[in-house]
Amino acid sequence: MYWEKDIETLPREKLEAVQLERLKSTLQRAAKSAHYGSVFKEKGFDPAKFNALHDVRHIPLTTKEDLRASWPYGFLAVSKDELVRMHSSTGTTGRATVIFHTANDVSEWTNLVARCMYMAGVRKGDVFQNMMTYGLFTGGLGFHYGAEKIGALVIPAGAGNSKRQIQLMRDFETTVIHIIPSYALHLYTVFEEVGLDPKKDTKLKIAFVGAEPHSEKTRKRIEEFYGIKAYNSYGLSEMNGPGVAFECPCQTGLHIWEDNFIVEIINPDTLEPLPDGEEGELVMTTLLREGMPILRYRTKDLTRIVPGACECGRTHRRIDRIKGRTDDMLIIKGVNIFPIQVEKKLMEIPGVGTDYVIILEREGFNDVMIVKAEVQKEFFDGDLFHLEALQKRIVEALKSDILITPKVDLVAPGSLPKTEGKAVRVIDNRKE
Numbered sequence: 079m080y081w082e083k084d085i086e087t088l089p090r091e092k093l094e095a096v097q098l099e100r101l102k103s104t105l106q107r108a109a110k111s112a113h114y115g116s117v118f119k120e121k122g123f124d125p126a127k128f129n130a131l132h133d134v135r136h137i138p139l140t141t142k143e144d145l146r147a148s149w150p151y152g153f154l155a156v157s158k159d160e161l162v163r164m165h166s167s168t169g170t171t172g173r174a175t176v177i178f179h180t181a182n183d184v185s186e187w188t189n190l191v192a193r194c195m196y197m198a199g200v201r202k203g204d205v206f207q208n209m210m211t212y213g214l215f216t217g218g219l220g221f222h223y224g225a226e227k228i229g230a231l232v233i234p235a236g237a238g239n240s241k242r243q244i245q246l247m248r249d250f251e252t253t254v255i256h257i258i259p260s261y262a263l264h265l266y267t268v269f270e271e272v273g274l275d276p277k278k279d280t281k282l283k284i285a286f287v288g289a290e291p292h293s294e295k296t297r298k299r300i301e302e303f304y305g306i307k308a309y310n311s312y313g314l315s316e317m318n319g320p321g322v323a324f325e326c327p328c329q330t331g332l333h334i335w336e337d338n339f340i341v342e343i344i345n346p347d348t349l350e351p352l353p354d355g356e357e358g359e360l361v362m363t364t365l366l367r368e369g370m371p372i373l374r375y376r377t378k379d380l381t382r383i384v385p386g387a388c389e390c391g392r393t394h395r396r397i398d399r400i401k402g403r404t405d406d407m408l409i410i411k412g413v414n415i416f417p418i419q420v421e422k423k424l425m426e427i428p429g430v431g432t433d434y435v436i437i438l439e440r441e442g443f444n445d446v447m448i449v450k451a452e453v454q455k456e457f458f459d460g461d462l463f464h465l466e467a468l469q470k471r472i473v474e475a476l477k478s479d480i481l482i483t484p485k486v487d488l489v490a491p492g493s494l495p496k497t498e499g500k501a502v503r504v505i506d507n508r509k510e
């Protein structure tokens with residue numbers, strides 16, 4: 079049943095012993111990099127003296143700004159000729175951060191992705207269509223190698239070109255896809271447009287959806303539209319990319335692979351560690367990285383550790399669905415809102431289509447929130463009266479949840495601009 083049963087179900091004490099050994103050697107390796115070499119010296123941190131897992135909290139934190147300040151080679155713990163691969167983050171603000179891998183790093187990463195895919199049921203004989211951008215973004219090559227390791231037939235379709243994606247799926251009987259959730263919803267509208275039903279006209283069984291925040295309701299919609307199981311896949315380039323945390327068939331959180339990473343949740347303001355169950359910022363440390371070890375990386379992603387053991391028997395702890403990033407939080411009229419809260423409400427309402435965008439404007443001294451939402455075809459072509467009722471319903475639903483009365487603008491299905499990568503959910507025109 080398991081890809082790596084012994085590791086995945088390792089009793090906690092043994093798992094923690096593995097972590098400690100790996101962390102000790104990671105600290106020694108990290109000390110060789112220009113960045114940690116000088117940080118350790120400055121903070122008086124001696125890696126040779128580190129001897130207890132609970133002392134992790136005393137290791138200096140690392141931020142995206144640190145990675146930028148040491149761009150491009152300041153985090154390297156090996157000589158450049160040991161490196162075989164470079165990737166980068168997809169951030170839209172500031173300089174993208176780059177991550178370098180040795181051959182062993184790529185191989186360990188591949189193992190993790192294979193472990194995740196196998197956990198969700200992918201086997202040799204499956205046909206895997208990877209609809210992520212290939213290139214610097216990790217979602218393309220990361221999944222590609224993992225699927226090949228399992229022995230699946232990989233179709234490196236890349237992102238976009240929806241009609242061709244559907245054609246490939248049908249011609250080669252694709253059983254597994256990897257897709258950005260917003261694109262999965264959009265692709266369904268293209269199926270409708272060409273008069274096909276993915277439930278009947280494809281052999282799809284499993285989708286891996288990730289790379290951007292999405293609500294449980296969005297997952298359910300994807301599962302219903304395609305007649306498949308959709309598994310949440312979480313990762314970030316600084317921790318390899320995909321393969322960091324994945325849902326098992328129980329779908330009660332994402333197992334985060336603790337033989338490869340130390341996981342902490344901290345209070346983003348006080349930087350103090352939080353107990354399991356409490357929501358805060360996810361902080362991660364690589365345990366096997368050779369090329370570029372990263373210690374206590376502040377992911378900016380908000381989540382919590384799901385307390386207790388998972389029914390599947392795996393002992394690695396689970397994180398909850400990501401609520402958003404600390405830097406995604408919108409402050410509108412003094413109220414803190416995450417875009418995912420808007421999505422959650424929208425996707426609950428029948429008649430709302432598959433795409434939306436939040437636009438923020440300043441009128442005089444007032445913040446105005448405009449939610450543009452695509453409407454399902456039947457609604458859009460139907461009675462104006464129904465459209466108005468839908469609009470009212472959305473305003474009421476959002477008002478009761480986020481305490482702000484938005485303007486709601488209903489638009490035709492497929493009319494909002496689409497991106498090939500992560501969806502743009504917020505346009506903030508309030509900044510000068």
Ligand code: AMP
Pocket residue numbers: 166167168169216287288289290291292310311312313314315316319377379400403
């Ligand atoms: P990148 O390093 O450019 O691939 O971006 C990684 C970031 O994408 C993460 O830090 C998260 O903010 C976001 N992300 C990736 N996977 C998910 C997911 N399954 N759910 C929510 N956000 C995600």
Ligand code: ZN
Pocket residue numbers: 326327328333388389390391392
């Ligand atoms: Zn599980």
